[in-house]
Amino acid sequence: MQNESSKIFFLLCMACCVACMFALPVVAQEDVDIDALLADELEQSELHEIYDPLEPMNRVFFQVNDSLYFYVLKPVKTGYAAVLPGDLRIMIGNFFDNLASPVWLLNNLLQGEFGDATDVAARFLINSTVGILGLGDPAAEEFGFEEKPADFGETLGKWGVGEGVYLCLPIIGPSNIRDTVGFAGDTVTHPMFWIHTESVQTITYSSTKKINALSLAGDTYEKLKKISIDPYVATRKAYSDFRRELIKKEND
């Protein structure tokens, strides 16, 4: 009996040894060289450097925008969100998006994104009619045509135009030379530019659009600022990475 137990024990040990022999080489994979990893990341970060020779001026405008946000925009958007229900604000946002369709259509065409351009055109036709002047979004909800926004700064980027000097513009916020030119291009191709309105109406339109967008976007800026040691640098980095990724994606 004791002999049997010894055999059982021996066989069990053998089974364990075989298992470990086969398993261990996989467990003990070679560690990745940290220096190589660091060198690779460093190379990436150097490729992603942001050219900001106007930093002192940009910081002043950043501070102005920061104050504008906390003392004007935030209280207004809070009041706005309290008065207008979320669904209504989404409808207003849909209306503004629908108005921007010509800009999106043009830039998708200029970028050679013909599929996206077709979607934008289809969305405009459906939402302007069935969606009652763009307030609703049946194009996405019923027909599966998702939003395909595109701007002129992105188009220029796709054409190979560099971003140039980083800028922090008053009211508008983070940008660069290329995106500022793009912003001007988007402004003149927007239907509102061609509708002759009083300056008061134009300001009301722009302010409502901005406040409505802010009320729907949440407090992204506040959250970024909260976890940042230098909010100016963090915002600059977040903006540049976002734009570069967008253009890179367009080019892939």
Add this chain to the structure above:
Amino acid sequence: MVGIVMKQKVWTILVLGILLFTCIQCYAEETATEQLRPAINEITHLLADDSLQGDENAVVRRQKIMEIISIHFDFRIMSQMILRKGWKKLTSEQKDEFTLLMTNLLEHAYIGRLEEYPGGEVRFLDERIRRNGSADVSTVITFEGKDVIVHYIMIYLKDRWKVYEVKIETFSLIATYSEQFQPILRKKGYAGLVEVIQEKINYLNKEVVE
């Protein structure tokens, strides 16, 4: 009769041995995604847990999440990546000190962002091994109809995959802090950098407690 029983025992042991071998083999061959998935699911459950909701439970909630994160994240490598060339100039005590500071800061930055999506459903999209041997595990968190892509960049250290970088959409934790720290390090040196990070952590801790 004794011979038959003996043979049965031998076969049982052999089968058990094969099973044991298979289990060990499975564990050994776990991919980055397979190691990360249970941790992320656990964090998602904690964020959705009704008993842990609200600001009043923030401290307990974060403690529980940090217990999971500390197993799967390597804050030392993260710190090294953030400081870049500056890391090698530090003494080993300074390296430990900086790693601890970054652990606290990244806790606020990472968990703070995750807390924006309570109950969000996490799906694992794919895993890609990068040129430098690290793994890029991409996930998508869906919250209120919106998809947010989160990349976990992982490195294989000794016996498991560890996260050393998190990218939420285009927002990279390493790149964002590295970009902010480099000028401070140049102007104020290591002591100056530690001071501003500590100030920020104190502010964030106070906010969580309040």
